[in-house]
Amino acid sequence: MSEAPFEKIALIGIGLIGSSIARDVKALGLAGEISVSTRSPDTLKRAEELELGTSYTASAAEAVKDADLVIVSVPVGASGAVAEQIAPTLRKGAILTDVGSTKASVIAQMQPHVPEGVHFIPGHPLAGTEKSGPDAGFEGLFAGRWCIFTPLPETDRTALDRLRGFWEALGSRVDEMDPQHHDKVLAIVSHLPHIIAYNIVGTADDLEAVTQSEVIKYSASGFRDFTRLAASDPTMWRDVCLHNKDAILEMLARFSEDLAYLQRAIRWGEGDKLFDLFTRTRTIRRSIVEAGQDVDEPDFGRHGAAKKS
Numbered sequence: 001m002s003e004a005p006f007e008k009i010a011l012i013g014i015g016l017i018g019s020s021i022a023r024d025v026k027a028l029g030l031a032g033e034i035s036v037s038t039r040s041p042d043t044l045k046r047a048e049e050l051e052l053g054t055s056y057t058a059s060a061a062e063a064v065k066d067a068d069l070v071i072v073s074v075p076v077g078a079s080g081a082v083a084e085q086i087a088p089t090l091r092k093g094a095i096l097t098d099v100g101s102t103k104a105s106v107i108a109q110m111q112p113h114v115p116e117g118v119h120f121i122p123g124h125p126l127a128g129t130e131k132s133g134p135d136a137g138f139e140g141l142f143a144g145r146w147c148i149f150t151p152l153p154e155t156d157r158t159a160l161d162r163l164r165g166f167w168e169a170l171g172s173r174v175d176e177m178d179p180q181h182h183d184k185v186l187a188i189v190s191h192l193p194h195i196i197a198y199n200i201v202g203t204a205d206d207l208e209a210v211t212q213s214e215v216i217k218y219s220a221s222g223f224r225d226f227t228r229l230a231a232s233d234p235t236m237w238r239d240v241c242l243h244n245k246d247a248i249l250e251m252l253a254r255f256s257e258d259l260a261y262l263q264r265a266i267r268w269g270e271g272d273k274l275f276d277l278f279t280r281t282r283t284i285r286r287s288i289v290e291a292g293q294d295v296d297e298p299d300f301g302r303h304g305a306a307k308k309s
């Protein structure tokens with residue numbers, strides 16, 4: 001029998017992302033042991049019922065002992081506290097990574113606690129859903145999706161290649177980026193769409209002239225797409241907003257300017273302006289579909305692509 005690439009993987013946080021990683025690690029035999037730790041006793045119990053790991057503990061410090069790979073999958077606002085808890089028991093030579101949706105803030109919170117000899121490689125898989133908790137995870141979530149690393153200048157290349165191999169085994173494609181650039185890119189492609197969704201659904205809920213039951217009864221598919229995003233985890237998205245504040249505010253300012261342009265064009269009946277914008281945006285959608293990034297298409301990236309050699 002061939003040896004697993006990692007002796008022991010510690011998963012700190014076992015919600016949608018942590019539990020999806022656990023399912024893949026198990027299915028693909030990537031670790032000899034999987035220790036699971038999370039703050040909430042109910043979640044830890046559920047992870048055990050789902051047999052996501054080989055050991056379970058409420059103590060993150062206990063979980064990381066002897067682990068050669070530690071993956072922190074908690075809301076970004078909790079990353080600093082987790083790093084502080086695990087610092088004293090991290091094994092020398094271990095790889096420490098995370099999956100947080102913002103990177104500059106996670107680095108600022110975690111790096112000061114990382115002991116000498118531990119390889120800290122911040123990461124972000126661009127894969128997920130609006131659901132949360134250990135039951136929401138599934139095998140193959142990361143297949144065909146990007147995982148972005150935002151390594152520090154001093155990051156050890158051998159450790160980085162090892163972590164790259166891990167994500168590639170899960171079926172992901174890996175890219176590297178500067179953390180500030182990551183935060184700007186994600187602000188427009190992920191954070192703003194969620195904020196817009198929360199806002200439009202909130203606006204619909206606040207209307208006096210249209211009842212809530214009418215919104216539900218007549219919701220067209222466009223509105224339904226927004227409600228899916230607006231059902232995303234409130235803790236996670238509160239943290240994303242607070243921890244990528246500058247980039248989000250910058251993108252929101254641009255968005256508001258462009259919205260004012262549209263508003264003006266509608267007010268003054270400038271159909272050509274509307275038509276030109278709507279034509280330009282169509283090509284973006286077509287490029288996404290052509291690049292194979294349209295995961296809403298049935299069966300894309302969901303069924304065992306990670307298992308293909």
Ligand SMILES: NC(=O)C1=CN([C@@H]2O[C@H](COP(=O)(O)OP(=O)(O)OC[C@H]3O[C@@H](n4cnc5c(N)ncnc54)[C@H](O)[C@@H]3O)[C@@H](O)[C@H]2O)C=CC1
Pocket residue numbers: 012013014015016017018037038039040043073074075076078081082099100101102124125126127128129130131132133134233236240
């Ligand atoms: N949900 C998504 O689609 C994606 C989320 N992410 C990022 O992944 C991370 C985890 O997100 P999800 O798995 O979706 O969240 P989740 O809500 O499903 O799970 C979060 C886990 O963290 C634990 N936790 C919370 N605070 C903690 C603390 N202080 N100490 C220890 N454990 C704690 C919870 O008990 C739970 O096990 C977040 O940083 C998020 O930004 C990244 C890509 C996609």
Ligand SMILES: O=C(O)C(=O)Cc1ccc(O)cc1
Pocket residue numbers: 100101125126127128129130190
């Ligand atoms: O559910 C969706 O459409 C998402 O966009 C999931 C998602 C949420 C947060 C991330 O940092 C990455 C992916």
